[in-house]
Amino acid sequence: MANDRTPPSGISDVAIAHDYLTQRGGAEKVVLAIHRAFPDAPIYTTLYEPQDTYPEFADTRVFTSPLNRVAPLRRSHRLALPFLAWASNRMRVPARHTIVSTSGWAHGFRTAGSKIVYCYSPARWLYQQDAYLGTNKLTPKSAVLKILSPLLRRWDRRKAATATKYFAISTVVQERIKATYGIESEVLPAPHSVDLTVPQEAVELPxxxxxxxxxxxxxxxxxxxxxxxxxxxxxxxxxxxxxxxxxxxxxxxxxxxxxxxxxxxxxxxxxxxxxxxxxxxxxxxxxxxxxxxxxxxxxxxxxxxxxxxxxxxxxxxxxxxxxxxxxxxxxxxxxxxxxxxxxxxxxxxxxxxxxxTEEHFARRLRDEIVAIENREAAR
Structure with missing residues (x-):
């Protein structure tokens, strides 16, 4: 299914938000696991490059920011860094519940209902720059980060405060969320998505x-x-x-x-x-x-x-x-x-x-949505 920049009319029950779909990694596997738990949920993201991420996303409804029109940014999301806060502010998710998969941007999307954040880490490029860049030397990339960091940190902390619920992928991330945002989060381990029924394909090796x-x-x-x-x-x-x-x-x-x-x-x-x-x-x-x-x-x-x-x-x-x-x-x-x-x-x-397992992961997310709805009903 091709990506679209026009959100659906009306309000979805559940939607998924993710920073960008431009690579193949653990975070993208988690997004696919969330989508399997909520198969009717559309996905909102700043950038989407189908050929560079998992092919399963082609079968989902993906809605993107205006940045997605710029092909070089789709091919290298790091080039988009100066513009991603702006693009995230432009993203509006019309859903009663949005499950946000993020390590830096999607928690800034504007949501119509609850915002359940699944955090891989507060942004490394803001709070662990030497580790992220691999050096403490001045480079063009580090110079851009140094200039933008004060503004982006204020934006990042303000957006983190809009969450209804924060989940952390691990204990170390739970501690980092508390230190960075002052937010108490719950540890929810990420699920593996290994499907042993997939036929093995031999790889030619020496x-x-x-x-x-x-x-x-x-x-x-x-x-x-x-x-x-x-x-x-x-x-x-x-x-x-x-x-x-x-x-x-x-x-x-x-x-x-x-x-x-x-x-x-x-x-x-x-x-x-x-x-x-x-x-x-x-x-x-x-x-x-x-x-x-x-x-x-x-x-x-x-x-x-x-x-x-x-x-x-x-x-x-x-x-x-x-x-x-x-x-x-x-x-x-x-x-x-x-x-x-x-x-x-x-x-x-x-x-x-x-x-x-995905079953345990999905059950906890569904339970949280029920808890939010019960609290809303009790008001």
Missing amino acids: GGFLDGFYFCVSRLLPYKNVDAVIGAFTQLDLPLVVVGSGPEEKNLAALAGPNCVMLKNLTDGQMQWLYAHCTAVVSASYEDFGLTPIEGAVHGKPSVVLRWGGFLDTIREGETGVYFDAPTPQAVARGVEASRQVAWDEAAIRAHSTLF
Whole structure:
């Protein structure tokens, strides 16, 4: 279904809002999970580029901001940063209840009814700029952020205060929401969306990889620390498959040796095959949640992850994975070596993944809508 800039006439019961649909990542998977829970809900977003995000969005009703007319902004949402507050202010969602999926913009959309915010993090580019940019040096991007930040922080905090209910994706994000906005939120883990009925599609890999490769799935951004993972596997001389795209793609490709294969834009069937055939999932990212270890767990695969953030909520040390303490090649390598000494129980790992189902996630959102309606009826 093609995107549209004209909202539907009348008021929807439930609508979904998201920052922008221009990439494939965990947040976009959550939006699809919300849509499966509320299949009649239209989606409102600032930018939508169908070829760069999940194809399932083509079967939804997507309404966009005027910025979507500018093709370069659809292809690179970071170019739109100076204009996104304006575009978010222009977005009006005619619905009794709007479920907002956001890490920076969609909580600023104007809603006709309740606004239930599902927050991945207060905007990293406003409150964690060095981590977001990967440097504290002055660059054109950091210069623009420095100029715009005071105004955008005021806008951001004012818009956060318009929420009816705040959910946080993890405990670390719950703490960050309190510190940034002074808002008490409820932790609601994101659901995995692995469908084991999807037929696996084999991915062509070098011969040595078939003996058991390690798997890193990530947007290629500085704070994801994929360079540390590649460096670790160069030291270990073990096979590594990296799936993802982003601004660091060229730099990381230059680091990757013959033991590292970099892929992107894979189908669900190909991703299923890689999870099913990997030895373990590896991530050195500063993740506010981190879906990939859970997706690996659905296939009975352990994880080797940074002891930080959302991973602390989702990994049981020694049972479903191991931690390392710093995003450095040496620390990652030690974590991988430690994981190779464990006799992993695939059944226990799979059982752990059932704590993060779409059914539980959807039920909590529906219960919140009922609670809001009951409060409205009691007034």
